[in-house]
């Protein structure tokens with residue numbers, strides 16, 4: 001029988017507000033780690049903000065904005081080792097940057113260019129998954145494979161609140177639990193699946209409650225608190241490596257940007273709440289924490305931001321320098337005998 005840990009219904013938090021809410025700290029993180037986490041968040045934030053500009057300039061196509069998801073992505077990835085596998089959804093499209101993937105690769109993906117498809121083995125980052133939840137069984141299967149081979153690595157799948165209503169989520173999560181696969185199921189609960197609010201998505205009180213039914217621990221964490229996310233993921237990784245199976249992490253936020261560049265959320269979202277979220281956004285929150293600790297100087301912040309801007313400048317230049325793709329590639333692996341309408345003759 002799988003041992004079900006007591007659920008954590010309270011949101012985990014480490015970062016305070018500089019006023020009444022005290023700051024905590026995470027054991028084992030040194031100053032260098034704290035700054036590396038900040039560097040990762042700034043890189044992702046810069047990627048996201050520049051992408052919106054590139055989209056408006058017609059240089060990339062429709063783009064899924066992840067503004068204010070940086071703490072979830074950078075915090076979780078920092079808890080992994082290089083051999084561990086990441087299975088991103090479109091919301092984590094640029095997560096490979098944290099593993100050294102060039103920005104040009106991800107920008108090419110959003111340009112619909114073949115240069116945007118990397119070999120997952122190069123970074124231990126699977127392809128960006130657009131169908132909701134279909135990568136959960138892939139992550140569970142890979143994790144189980146690692147266990148069968150006696151390897152130490154684990155796998156993490158990132159998906160949204162909406163994904164928890166999909167069959168693939170159920171199949172993958174159930175499989176991971178039954179096989180005690182070293183998997184981490186990381187749910188970014190931003191309160192919305194395009195225009196469907198969480199209240200219309202599930203009758204469950206919390207998404208972490210679902211973990212109990214699968215026989216795995218469910219943890220709830222403040223998704224805008226990079227240190228809380230890091231710590232929760234680190235514990236899930238330890239559990240996975242110790243042969244105790246998967247963990248479900250529900251990281252909570254409220255979507256502060258449109259679902260994607262093709263969306264107009266003013267038709268359905270609570271705009272006041274969005275403004276509140278923006279004021280409390282995760283990169284600024286962490287920066288203020290680090291400044292309270294005295295580990296960040298203006299100079300260092302400027303340097304980190306400038307590095308990220310450079311990565312993006314070089315990334316878009318390299319993506320745009322790619323030769324135009326051969327359109328026949330679209331069909332190359334689709335037909336053994338292409339129909340005459342697709343052949344030259």
Ligand SMILES: Cc1ncc(C[n+]2csc(CCOP(=O)(O)OP(=O)(O)O)c2C)c(N)n1
Pocket residue numbers: 091130131132159160161162163164188190192193194259
């Ligand atoms: C299988 C499938 N059904 C429907 C869609 C269309 N779709 C794209 S995004 C989305 C909402 C997903 O919401 P959520 O899982 O909360 O992720 P978020 O976008 O908030 O990160 C839907 C239904 C899809 N991509 N795949």
Ligand SMILES: [Mg+2]
Pocket residue numbers: 160161162188189190191192193194
């Ligand atoms: Mg969502």
